[in-house]
Amino acid sequence: MPIDFHSEQNRNSYTSRNVHDSWTNRVNRFTTVRGSRVADIGCGGGIYTKKLAEMDAAEVVGVDSSAKMLEAAQESCSGYRNVRFETGDANGTSLASGYYDLVIERALIHHLTDLRSCFDEAYRVIREGGKLLIQDRTPEDCLLPGGAGHIRGTFFEMYPHLAAIETARRHAAEDVIRAVEEAGFAFSREDKLWEIRKTYETFDELAEELKRRRGRSILHELSDGEIDELIARLRTIVPEGPIVEKDRWTVWVAVKK
Template identity: 55%
Template sequence: MPINFHDEKNRGSYASRNADQVWKNAMRTRVDVKGLHVADVGCGGGIYARAWAELGAHMVTGVDSSPVMVDAAREQCAGMANVSFVVGDAAATGLNDASVDLVFERALIHHLPDLGPAMAEAVRLLKRSGRLIIQDRTPADVALPGSAEHIRGYFFERFPKLLAIEQGRRWPGEQVRAAMSAAGFANVSEQTLWETRRVYSDFSELAEDLRNRTGRSILHELTDDELEDLIDFVGKRLRHDQVIVEGDRWTIWMGQRD
């Protein structure tokens, strides 16, 4: 069944790693965040809220609809005085009008049945000339074949039903761009980014990560027996005695509030 982000047992699923350096470098080339107030909408366990602070943001406010995830995020960022978290919805964050310089939405929009309300909320939150950055996967991103670098592709090769679920919930790039433009964002751009998800010392470490479904909501669609079958399937395609560097391809959209 789909992941329940409100279940305490999933508390650490999106809080147990650090943002990739490739991602940080990519953000640096897109925005100088120093001195800015960032709203991380759909912040999950706080991984990227922490990363924005490390990049130099003056203040970061994480927003998530799950109190469980917000609690995990607060633990993740404990001791960071310029990072805070609130419970709120992507379309109703509870933050003040024109209160932030940058709205960031990572792995959020594929959970939304309609992009319009979240886009309107981003416009409301942003100061004049503020920017929206969306990071998610398109149907084309998820359809890439499996390899030692793109483990996720093996999920869909073994269980086509997972690909159908993924492609059914992912927004095509042109629809995201259209929704941003319709909301009033200017200079809308779209680019892809390969991001290192995690480095595993060997296959057994990857297998344990898969078995725990860590940060992989799509694997909650499998039964425990199906998951073991998938681990065996992946294991037959990878060497077990070498480091595995897993990557994911993302699409990043940017737009500026008028």
């Protein structure tokens, strides 16, 4: 069954991973984080909120609809003076209008059906000349072949029903760009990103994370037995270790006119 983001059981599912420099370096090519006021909308457990703070943003606010996720994010980011969190909906936050230099919406829009409303809200809170950075998967990103580096692709090769679920909730690139422009932004660029998700020292470390379904909402659609089958298949594909896992994403950048 789908993951319940509001459950105490899943509150730490998106707090344990560290953001790799493959993400940081790409974001620094798109925009300037240092000294900026940043809103991380759909922040979940605050993994990327923390990284933005470490990139020397002047201030970062993480916004999410799940109080449980925000509790975990707050704990993870304790001690960061330039970070705060607010409960809010992506279509209607309580953030100040025209205040933020940068809004980041990473792994958010596949949870939404109304892209225009989400981007209207981003347009409201961004200052003139500020940027919106969206990161998510297109249906094509989801269906790339699996392999030793692209572990996620094997999920969908083994279980076609997962592929159907995954592609149905993803937005086509042209639909994202259209909604961004309709919200009033000037579309700037689209890029493909192979982000290093995590490096595992041993296969057993990877297997344990898969069993816990940690940070992988799509695996909540599988039974424990199916997870065991997936692990057995991956054991024949990936090396014993170290294992460098990469995920394929599309990134869109737009500017408030």
